[in-house]
Amino acid sequence: MSEKIAVLGAGSWGSILANLLDENGNEVSLWSYNPKQVKELNEKHTNTHYMKDFTYSETLIAYSDLKQALTGATTVLFVVPTKAVRSVAGDVKQVLEELQTKPQLIHASKGIEQGTYKRVSEILAEEIPAELRKSITVLSGPSHAEDVAKRDITLVTAASTDADAAKHVQQLFMNRYFRVYTNSDVIGVEIAAALKNIIALGTGALNGLGYGDNAKAALMTRGLAEISRLGASFGANPQTFTGLAGVGDIIVTGTSENSRNYRAGDELGKGQSLQEVIDTMGMVIEGVATTKAAYELAKQRGVEMPITGAIYQVLYEGKDIRTAISDLMMREGRSEF
Numbered sequence: 001m002s003e004k005i006a007v008l009g010a011g012s013w014g015s016i017l018a019n020l021l022d023e024n025g026n027e028v029s030l031w032s033y034n035p036k037q038v039k040e041l042n043e044k045h046t047n048t049h050y051m052k053d054f055t056y057s058e059t060l061i062a063y064s065d066l067k068q069a070l071t072g073a074t075t076v077l078f079v080v081p082t083k084a085v086r087s088v089a090g091d092v093k094q095v096l097e098e099l100q101t102k103p104q105l106i107h108a109s110k111g112i113e114q115g116t117y118k119r120v121s122e123i124l125a126e127e128i129p130a131e132l133r134k135s136i137t138v139l140s141g142p143s144h145a146e147d148v149a150k151r152d153i154t155l156v157t158a159a160s161t162d163a164d165a166a167k168h169v170q171q172l173f174m175n176r177y178f179r180v181y182t183n184s185d186v187i188g189v190e191i192a193a194a195l196k197n198i199i200a201l202g203t204g205a206l207n208g209l210g211y212g213d214n215a216k217a218a219l220m221t222r223g224l225a226e227i228s229r230l231g232a233s234f235g236a237n238p239q240t241f242t243g244l245a246g247v248g249d250i251i252v253t254g255t256s257e258n259s260r261n262y263r264a265g266d267e268l269g270k271g272q273s274l275q276e277v278i279d280t281m282g283m284v285i286e287g288v289a290t291t292k293a294a295y296e297l298a299k300q301r302g303v304e305m306p307i308t309g310a311i312y313q314v315l316y317e318g319k320d321i322r323t324a325i326s327d328l329m330m331r332e333g334r335s336e337f
């Protein structure tokens, strides 16, 4: 199967997914709003800031013009940071109106919109009306771009309410090192994907403070418990949280030096300020904004999320991390389930 695919967002994940789709025999256009990055990708086939020591396929063409990137595309894959999804989708809508095409949409972003608490698929559905597109599928799971760049084994899930669309996405991405499952639980997959970044900030901080494996395993397990509670309040399938988008992504993000969220937490634990961490990362740390959105959302829905609350207090209210940990530990004893 081969088709024309436009990938929007040329950071570490967008560029590596674009390269994978190119490798799978598709005609891929990669859009970035940064003309310098487009030049480097087309002339040197590198993307040094986002992916060191990697050479992209010569048939992968980058564009800074959205219309050029979208022309002829039957699939559009969004991989911009969550905070940019609405504005990029608004621009895509205008171009699709001009082009009179109706592509299927996929997104691989992990976050919740500030203020509206919308999931990424909800933002896309709002900004790009159904008459301009086919169905929306979410691609998510334990998948650091750095490992996919090495063609290391990676398993993810493709979630859509349209089973045929999920299967189609599965076929587009599957290859000898990238295996894709399908899932109909879009809500659960998107909530799990967004909120695991909060927990990765936490395990990173534990690492920075010198805590051991027991503490990190505890945080990941109890973190997943509260993420599942929030998911359940939206009608998510509990099984999703035991799957690739749930436990799988908590493990990869909550334990890996490749994770920007884990690294950010690590630096916070070692004493850097949040602003210093953001300024030096140079890439998106989705968990910072997601912590605020999830904290507010949990309050609004009456869902108990003590870990998210503690991380919110550290990030946004200047609470000392050790005090936050101690307060969590000294909560009244309770039943695990």
Ligand SMILES: NC(=O)C1=CN([C@@H]2O[C@H](COP(=O)(O)OP(=O)(O)OC[C@H]3O[C@@H](n4cnc5c(N)ncnc54)[C@H](O)[C@@H]3O)[C@@H](O)[C@H]2O)C=CC1
Binding pocket: 009, 010, 011, 012, 013, 014, 015, 032, 033, 034, 050, 079, 080, 081, 082, 083, 084, 087, 088, 108, 109, 110, 111, 143, 144, 145, 146, 282, 283, 284, 286
């Ligand atoms: N890096 C990874 O391994 C993975 C990342 N993700 C998710 O993919 C999404 C993108 O992440 P990365 O590629 O890692 O981020 P990144 O920080 O590496 O790159 C972000 C890209 O978006 C562009 N961008 C930023 N603001 C923009 C705007 N307003 N309009 C248009 N483009 C804009 C940047 O120029 C850059 O090319 C995030 O939601 C992340 O959680 C998901 C799975 C794996």
Ligand SMILES: O=C(CO)COP(=O)(O)O
Binding pocket: 110, 141, 142, 143, 144, 197, 200, 249, 252, 253, 258, 259, 260, 261, 262, 284, 285, 286
């Ligand atoms: O989502 C990811 C891996 O599945 C990437 O996590 P980071 O954004 O923390 O690097």
